[in-house]
Amino acid sequence: MKPEDFEELLANCADEPIRFPGAIQPHGVLLTLSEPELKIIQVSANVGTLFGHAPEALLNQPLHKLVGAEHAQAVQAMAEDNTFFDAPSLHVTFKGAQFEGLLHRHQDVLVLEFEPRLEDFKPRARNGRTSDLGKMLQRLQSAKTLQALYAISVNEIQAMTGYDRVLIYRFEEEGHGQVIAEASAPFMELFNGLFFPASDIPEQARELYRTNWLRIIPNASYEPVPLLPKLRPDTGQPLDLSFATLRSVSPIHCQYMQNMGVLSSMSISLMKGDKLWGLISCGNREPLLVPNDLRMACQTIGQVLSLQISAMEALDLSRQREEKVEALALLDHAMKAAEDNVFDGLAQQGQLLMDLTLSGGVAIIEDKQMHRYGNCPEPAQIRALHKWLQDSGQPVFSSHNLASAYPPAAEYQAVASGVLAMSLPKPVDNGVLWFRPEVKENINWSGDPNKPLNLETSDAGLRLRPRTSFEIWKVEMAGISTQWSHGDLFAANDLRRSALENDLSRQVLRERQAVRARDELVAVVSHDLRNPMTVISMLCGMMQKAFSSDGPHTSRRISSAIDTMQQAAGRMNVLLEDLLDTSKIEAGRYVVKPVALDVSQLFEEAYSLLVPLATEKGIDLSFNAEPGLQINADPERLFQVLSNLIGNAIKFTPRQGNIGISAMSNGEEIVFSVRDSGEGIAPDQLPHVFDRYWTQAENNPTGSGLGLYITQGIVKAHGGRIDAQSQLGQGSEFRFTVPKVTVVANS
Known part of the structure; x- marks a missing residue:
């Protein structure tokens, strides 16, 4: 066939007027009616043969001229109430023959059809019995x-x-x-x-x-049988017979x-x-x-x-x-039991993986490792296919005609015309690929x-x-495998979900183990270094006695070096303590031993220790507590909190400034406040002051950035909370809460 002939053929096929044939089948009569007058505007040419009325004489006449007033009124009622299917049947007789009327509306015109009424219709019972609708519906519902x-x-x-x-x-x-x-x-x-x-x-x-x-x-x-006239008089278009029982077919x-x-x-x-x-x-x-x-x-x-x-x-x-659940459970167990990664577990279950999807072969990929079972393409071909699948971005992919989507697959369609694949979002290549052979069915x-x-x-x-x-x-059927079923796709998606959960669980476990190992290392290092640092401090003290700062030039230089060594050793001890505290806080193992404490006594101890530092900078340090306040707190740890907050305030408050420390009752807890008139904290930095290793860079060259982080951990360990407020150039305020001692009344 010539190309131009083929194009004409396709055009004819597309233009086949099956909805607008302009004719009906000859066993009945069709006419169209205008609304609301019910005038006949089109009629089939066989109305003369079947009904004994000339078609030309019926056009533009009211319907009752053909069927009588009673039937015309019934049609009018059906049209007005839109009860085309629920109304009683319309039965008329022409030339001694009975007909049944069927009415519907389509594209703004009423279509009335008449076909022979067959009261004595008796089908041949080929299976030895007749059937009725009720019993048939019961049998349909009984099918398993x-x-x-x-x-x-x-x-x-x-x-x-x-x-x-x-x-x-x-x-x-x-x-x-x-x-x-x-x-x-x-x-x-x-x-x-x-x-x-x-x-x-x-x-x-x-x-x-x-x-x-x-x-x-x-x-x-x-x-x-053609319609007369051929076109609708109201639109000039062919009548759409899509819903007409008598429509003439191609x-x-x-x-x-x-x-x-x-x-x-x-x-x-x-x-x-x-x-x-x-x-x-x-x-x-x-x-x-x-x-x-x-x-x-x-x-x-x-x-x-x-x-x-x-x-x-x-x-x-x-x-x-449900048929896949047992196999999926076994594969989940294999992934959990694997030592290194989930794909190692799957790699030990090649036959089970093939049985899961009724595939002819399966490949399991984890980074540089590839395991193949059954009939599979060559490793290089699988790697190339896997890369194409990864580039497609689909976590689960299926095709029973792979070569149509991935042309290189034509080279191995005998073993892999169909592929089902899943992978995890990991930085290394990974996945499971199932293969089905060309069925040549x-x-x-x-x-x-x-x-x-x-x-x-x-x-x-x-x-x-x-x-x-x-x-x-x-x-x-070249290059086509049996289709992957809904169950196969479910299995691939569920296996991927299970693999993802197991992989994430392994990552969490590895991170926990890393944290535990780090904590243990910090504890060991802190313990093992503390003794040498103590020895260094003692030796520095002994050396300091031998070299006076009032002695000759060489003696003064040695004395200054010894002072530096002592300061460094002291700072090293503080840092070791901070690292140990940080490790405990992160591991959730920071323990406090609260006892009943008098707030006034706590403030007196803090004042005696810290007032010399404040006096050296000319800073006014004031403590104010409501009388009789008692709290449940670990004395050493709470003193550490106050020392850290007040020490920071002294460090960042300029000379002649002032710092106020207060404690007030607030229901079931005591609210402590440390307020200074210092330089303040920038708004973009304020949300991060309790982060690990945060430091106020200026005027704090020796800060470790762990003080406030540890302070927050201590307050939380007491069941309290801490926050900070600050304005640049006007100072900062740190507020924290500690539970109040509960007084039990005598009974």
Whole structure:
């Protein structure tokens, strides 16, 4: 076929006017009505043959001229109340034949259809019995599996309607469909299990199936009956017959039916949410018109079956998950038991990993290590694939046609046409990749999917013509594996979650061990260095006695050096104590031993120790406590807090400044305050004053940055809290709380 012919073919296919055929099937009559007058504005040309009225004489006439006042009033009531489906049936008689009226509104016009009323319709009971809707619904609800549900549906609908063949056709992701259940008479060709190419049901036809539950063709060899006039007088456009029971179908489809050996068909849509899941397709070798009430029953069955399929598929998904739980638990245990990392644990469970997803091979990657089990691509190929997967940014990836997304996979599609992979957000390469081989499954096609269209030439140009042969074609699916199921995807995601949790748990454990080791090192170093530092201090004292600062020049130099050594040793002792306290605070092992303390006595001790430092800078140091205050506190540790806060205040308060220390009762606690008139703390630094290693850089060259951090730890160990307020140039205030001594009344 020439390219230009193919383009014309596609255009013809896309333009097939299946919603606007301009004609109906000949077993009934259709007319359209204006509102609210109910005047006939279009009518099918066979109204003369079936009803004995010339079509031209009915146009622009009120409906009662055709059906009588009583029936016209019934139509008016249905239209006004929008009770098109709940109202009593409209039964009329023309030329001695009974007809049933069906009414609907679409695109601002009423469409009234009449088709023969079949009161004596009795289907042939091919399975030895007839069926009714109530019993059928009970049997549908009793189905325990999807396949049982399908089998009950096709057998019951065949019993109700008498069709020679009833099958369920499910659409696949790729667009084609498969017959998954069938009830057929012995003389019918069997289609169960066959695949039909997507071109058999074009997209516009699928859209009609999606919006319209039911379509019926009583006799595929019919001659279409045109509408008069051809176009709607009110719009000048063809009448949209999407929801008309009598809508004439594509002649291509009628030929398609005859090629399949059937002259009558009925299709019932099966929906999953708002998507077309499949069809119940009924066919009969001879013409067959199923009454409307029975068709409505079949439509109800289709709706119930749709709900049942959705519910049972959900149960099936749950079952798929449950089947993976035991294997996932074993893999979780293996990851926990691994010494170094989670992937080492998985690497010992190659067969279990393959069984988890029914894969042909699996690769486990952790940095430079790679473990392969089963049938896998070569290591270099796996590394390249893994890098591509990492670049895609998907933590879990799946494909049953890998080469279509990653062309290099065509080199090894025999072992890895499908891949399922997961990885963790770690700085090193890691992941698990499952592989499935190319199935090269032989699919039974009804017709050749590679040549789905035949051509014929007509006066209208190049047209589609349905296949004339339904020979079964065997097609090898190159580069395609069996699809990864919902359960497989669940397993990969759950394994990743479990691996991530175990990996994070290991990281936390390693960090805890590192902290513990650091604390132990600090404790050992503090203990082991304290004795040498004490010896150094003692020796410095002895040397100081031997060299007087009033002696000769050499003696004074040695005396000054000894003073420096003593200061350094003292600072080293303080730093060792601070490091030890810091380690205990971070490890949550800082312990205080509170006793009842008198605040006034505590202030006196602090004053006697710190007032010399304040006097040296001319700073006024004042203590003020409410009388009788008692607290529960560790004497040594609380004195450390006061010494640190007051010492900092003296250090950063300029000469002739003032510092006030106070203690006041506040309910169940005592609030201590240390306020100075110093230089203050910058607003951007204030939130960080209690951080480790924070120091006020100016005027503090020897600060370790641990004093306030330890102070906060001591206050918290007492069950209190501490905060700081400051303004540059105006001073700072540190406030902390300590529990008050509880006085128990005598009983």
